[in-house]
Amino acid sequence: MKAQDFAIRLREAQKNRQPIAPLRNEIGIEDIDLAYEIQHVNTLHRIEQGVRVTGKKIGLTSLAVQKQLGVDQPDYGMLFSDMEVLNGLSISMQELMQPKAEAEIAFVLGEDLDDDSLTIVDLMNAIDYALPAIEIVGSRIENWDIRFTDTVADNASASHYVIGHTPRTLDEFDMINCVMKMYNHDQEVSTGTGAACMGSPLNATLWLAKKMVELGSPLQAGELIFSGALGPMHTVKEGDILRAEFQGLGSVSISFLK
Numbered sequence: 001m002k003a004q005d006f007a008i009r010l011r012e013a014q015k016n017r018q019p020i021a022p023l024r025n026e027i028g029i030e031d032i033d034l035a036y037e038i039q040h041v042n043t044l045h046r047i048e049q050g051v052r053v054t055g056k057k058i059g060l061t062s063l064a065v066q067k068q069l070g071v072d073q074p075d076y077g078m079l080f081s082d083m084e085v086l087n088g089l090s091i092s093m094q095e096l097m098q099p100k101a102e103a104e105i106a107f108v109l110g111e112d113l114d115d116d117s118l119t120i121v122d123l124m125n126a127i128d129y130a131l132p133a134i135e136i137v138g139s140r141i142e143n144w145d146i147r148f149t150d151t152v153a154d155n156a157s158a159s160h161y162v163i164g165h166t167p168r169t170l171d172e173f174d175m176i177n178c179v180m181k182m183y184n185h186d187q188e189v190s191t192g193t194g195a196a197c198m199g200s201p202l203n204a205t206l207w208l209a210k211k212m213v214e215l216g217s218p219l220q221a222g223e224l225i226f227s228g229a230l231g232p233m234h235t236v237k238e239g240d241i242l243r244a245e246f247q248g249l250g251s252v253s254i255s256f257l258k
Helices: 003-016 033-049 063-069 120-126 148-153 201-215
Strands: 053-059 077-080 089-094 099-108 127-137 158-163 179-184 187-193 224-229 241-246 250-257
Touching: 003 033, 003 148, 033 053, 033 077, 033 148, 053 201, 077 148, 077 158, 077 201, 099 179, 099 187, 099 201, 099 241, 120 127, 120 201, 127 224, 127 241, 127 250, 158 250, 201 224
Parallel strands: 053 224, 089 250
Antiparallel strands: 053 077, 099 127, 099 224, 127 158, 179 187, 179 241, 241 250
């Protein structure tokens, strides 16, 4: 089967809200190029439908999760304009598939990152500001039974996102040591620090920037970058009200309706 066939299968799963069997059963666990080709086919499909790419997300930034999936690298997926949920508002569970939430630091780029020898200083100079964020991940693969090629093909298990309204420049907070706490109502459900994201969210973002240059599609000014989870994912259910608080960076919230 071709990438187009697998891409259609994922789109149908999303449309019907019916998860499918792991794609790795047919494409294997080592053909990463094919998995990204499947993702790219669906990216082009979304663009043809008039949906705008707003940025990118980095997944699998936890070394423990990488080990669990048998890989030694993160992955990436696309963020689209129709994935955004406004801060403090809600989303219907009917729009989601097997949803989980994770709190992240998001960056907005002020410059293109198109040099083939990027450094961390280049990245810091290019970031306009950071934002508190919650990513809602969802899987078109049944029971979240995924390995690396499954999640890559499935757009890094992306679903929706919400960003806070308190932009901070990099010198206004300590992103490595800042403590993140995510609450469901008033109960803490996840906690961590910036260091949990590959040592620093900047390290993860530099990996993405270099990867996109290598692929001939460098990150551009204005893009929103979700740098990876700071703490464990929280499985979402109807009635949940999530609030993530980041030391020095502010907070962000979302609720989940029927």
